Amino acid sequence: MATEKLEPILVCHVVALPYPGRGHINPMMNLCKSLSSKKPDNTLVITFVVTEEWHGFIESDSKPDNIRFATLPNVIPSELVRANDFPAFFEAVNTALEAPFERLLDGLESEAPPVSAIVADSFVDWAVRVGNRRNIPVASLWTMSASVFTVLYKRKLLNLCGEKMGTLKDNHISVCHVVALPYPGRGHINPMMNLCKLLSSKKPDNTLLITFVVTEEWHGFIGSDPKPDNIRFATLPNAIPSELVRAKDFPGFVEAVSTKLEAPFEQLVDRLEPPVSAIVADPYVVWAVRVGNRRNIPVAALWPMSASVFSFFHHFELLKQNGHFPLDVTERGDEIVDYIPGLGTTSIADLPTIFSVDGQKVLDRAIEAVSGVAAKAQYLLSTSVYELEPQVFDTLKAKFAFPVYPIGPSIPHLELSESPPTDHNDLNNWLDSQPKHSVLYISLGSFLSVSKSQMDEIVAGVRNSGVRFLWVARGDASKLKDGVGDKGLVVPWCDQLRVLCHDSIGGFWSHCGWNSTLEAVYAGLPVLTCPIFWDQMPDSKQIVEDWKIGYRVLKKKVGAAEHEHLVTREEIAELVQRFMDLESKEGKEMRKRAKQLQETCHGAIAKGGSSDKNLDAFIEDISRGHHHHQL
Numbered sequence: 001m002a003t004e005k006l007e008p009i010l011v012c013h014v015v016a017l018p019y020p021g022r023g024h025i026n027p028m029m030n031l032c033k034s035l036s037s038k039k040p041d042n043t044l045v046i047t048f049v050v051t052e053e054w055h056g057f058i059e060s061d062s063k064p065d066n067i068r069f070a071t072l073p074n075v076i077p078s079e080l081v082r083a084n085d086f087p088a089f090f091e092a093v094n095t096a097l098e099a100p101f102e103r104l105l106d107g108l109e110s111e112a113p114p115v116s117a118i119v120a121d122s123f124v125d126w127a128v129r130v131g132n133r134r135n136i137p138v139a140s141l142w143t144m145s146a147s148v149f150t151v152l153y154k155r156k157l158l159n160l161c162g163e164k165m166g167t168l169k170d171n172h173i174s175v176c177h178v179v180a181l182p183y184p185g186r187g188h189i190n191p192m193m194n195l196c197k198l199l200s201s202k203k204p205d206n207t208l209l210i211t212f213v214v215t216e217e218w219h220g221f222i223g224s225d226p227k228p229d230n231i232r233f234a235t236l237p238n239a240i241p242s243e244l245v246r247a248k249d250f251p252g253f254v255e256a257v258s259t260k261l262e263a264p265f266e267q268l269v270d271r272l273e274p275p276v277s278a279i280v281a282d283p284y285v286v287w288a289v290r291v292g293n294r295r296n297i298p299v300a301a302l303w304p305m306s307a308s309v310f311s312f313f314h315h316f317e318l319l320k321q322n323g324h325f326p327l328d329v330t331e332r333g334d335e336i337v338d339y340i341p342g343l344g345t346t347s348i349a350d351l352p353t354i355f356s357v358d359g360q361k362v363l364d365r366a367i368e369a370v371s372g373v374a375a376k377a378q379y380l381l382s383t384s385v386y387e388l389e390p391q392v393f394d395t396l397k398a399k400f401a402f403p404v405y406p407i408g409p410s411i412p413h414l415e416l417s418e419s420p421p422t423d424h425n426d427l428n429n430w431l432d433s434q435p436k437h438s439v440l441y442i443s444l445g446s447f448l449s450v451s452k453s454q455m456d457e458i459v460a461g462v463r464n465s466g467v468r469f470l471w472v473a474r475g476d477a478s479k480l481k482d483g484v485g486d487k488g489l490v491v492p493w494c495d496q497l498r499v500l501c502h503d504s505i506g507g508f509w510s511h512c513g514w515n516s517t518l519e520a521v522y523a524g525l526p527v528l529t530c531p532i533f534w535d536q537m538p539d540s541k542q543i544v545e546d547w548k549i550g551y552r553v554l555k556k557k558v559g560a561a562e563h564e565h566l567v568t569r570e571e572i573a574e575l576v577q578r579f580m581d582l583e584s585k586e587g588k589e590m591r592k593r594a595k596q597l598q599e600t601c602h603g604a605i606a607k608g609g610s611s612d613k614n615l616d617a618f619i620e621d622i623s624r625g626h627h628h629h630q631l
Helices: 022-038 052-058 082-096 098-109 126-133 146-151 156-161 186-202 216-222 246-260 262-271 288-294 307-314 316-321 359-376 390-399 413-418 426-432 452-465 477-483 496-500 514-523 536-546 569-579 585-605 610-623
Strands: 012-017 044-051 067-072 117-121 138-141 174-181 208-215 231-236 278-281 299-303 379-382 404-406 439-443 468-472 488-491 505-510 527-529 550-552
Touching: 012 022, 012 098, 022 044, 022 052, 022 067, 022 117, 022 138, 044 052, 044 098, 052 067, 067 098, 082 098, 082 262, 098 126, 117 126, 126 138, 174 186, 174 610, 186 208, 186 216, 186 231, 186 278, 186 299, 186 413, 186 514, 186 610, 208 216, 216 231, 231 262, 246 359, 262 288, 278 288, 288 299, 288 359, 299 359, 307 316, 307 359, 307 390, 307 536, 379 610, 390 404, 404 610, 413 496, 426 468, 426 488, 439 496, 452 569, 496 505, 496 514, 505 514, 514 536, 514 585, 527 536, 527 569, 536 550, 550 569, 569 585, 585 610
Parallel strands: 012 044, 012 117, 044 067, 117 138, 174 208, 174 278, 208 231, 278 299, 299 379, 379 404, 439 468, 439 505, 468 488, 505 527, 527 550
Antiparallel strands: none
């Protein structure tokens, strides 16, 4: 009986070589497992190459039988300390591991089966040279977005694109790399991200890359939020008090931001690729200008409050010269300040809350922030709109030698047009069912609040007014639901700007943070002002006295919260009714002015508007500078 001839089994042997870091090893192992699932029989074997240290970390992890480990000696800094000197770690990977890897391949080549292909992390750039010398095909695994790859195209980090991978067309792409550094707080991070999205919308191609720098804690909060592909995150260690407790010692938090984050940021900037073209930093991160100046990187300060507040801090010495600082606001809060350039007449009580004992440290940092901008920044960006504060901007532009660019409102208005609501949840359904302009939207912010006794009066007053309302109460939603009656809806969170622009909303009860103030103007709404802290006081004054689109809820507050004058539930009920009366002459005139401001705001961001032109000018400035890089 004839014996059937057996065909030899062809085995494909792949060597996988990740960069030694968790964010590279994990995707490489996942790729290997995917390959294994396609060839679960004995026709594929994968040798997964890591350092001895990393082998200790991952050797006990589950994996298919046809994936085996091979190790390189620990000739690079340990994973446990690599963040201490990342440039040195990067250099060690690129110089110390090539020879051991070659020796490893020599051993593998002497065994059966021979190596069929190498799959190497793009950042291990010598792997291509090794494969080419041995005539082994090399596949490069890129572990970031394709957009970042495009931006880094043909950089030194991507030497793998040379040698054996073909000659690529030599188009030089001018890439502007902007590092965005917000102050770690919601009222600062949001406008910075909105600015970055505006910049991205102007340069959606691969000529702009934005690295958005936050603490690890804040990255956990916002890392999954949608953003354009050319915006990427980078993190600083959690060396400051948590966002969840910062209100308990705000001066201590401000001090920590000013002292604990500079060194980690410097290390981050030094290892970023491509080289940084410009830094856009919140002025309250007072050391950012120093970091940029030391490296000859231009710094643009993004002021996240009104231009009026900036001018107040910039001219603070005038308060001292006129005998208005220090003083007891409880005694002299009604005194008039009429000598700050660009600002109209205002009272002491309507200036930022700087007169308490605790306020001195915060005041010192605010003045340091503004002074740093004036002395050392290359640009001043404002989240405001020129037409909202023209006299202030004209004064600042005349005073400073560098460009002053109002680019606001720095609120998420792009998302309104780019992603119209498609969901019909309970909130949207409820809003759709309400009469036009009949709902009062109430939100008192995310940081500090009024006293408990005043909140009790507010709850009772809103209930007794009989007015429809939507109340956003982050931590108190369940308590409020029991107290406000059945005329409204209490929710823990909503998409504020989208809700404010809904036809059913007729007014906004606000703490007057600057972002909320801009959103009210964008939506064309009158405002019931309930300021509590810092710049909310002058914002309230602008709304009520300058723009004449609102009423005050609280009597002018002088001194700290414990000295506030309680506004009764009866007064609040009457005020809410008057505010939401669409038919009164006063109400009609107020809403007419709000709509006029809305048109002004929308005109500024339209093509050719003041903010639109300023944004174009800023991009042109930093793109033509000597700091952007030719790829």
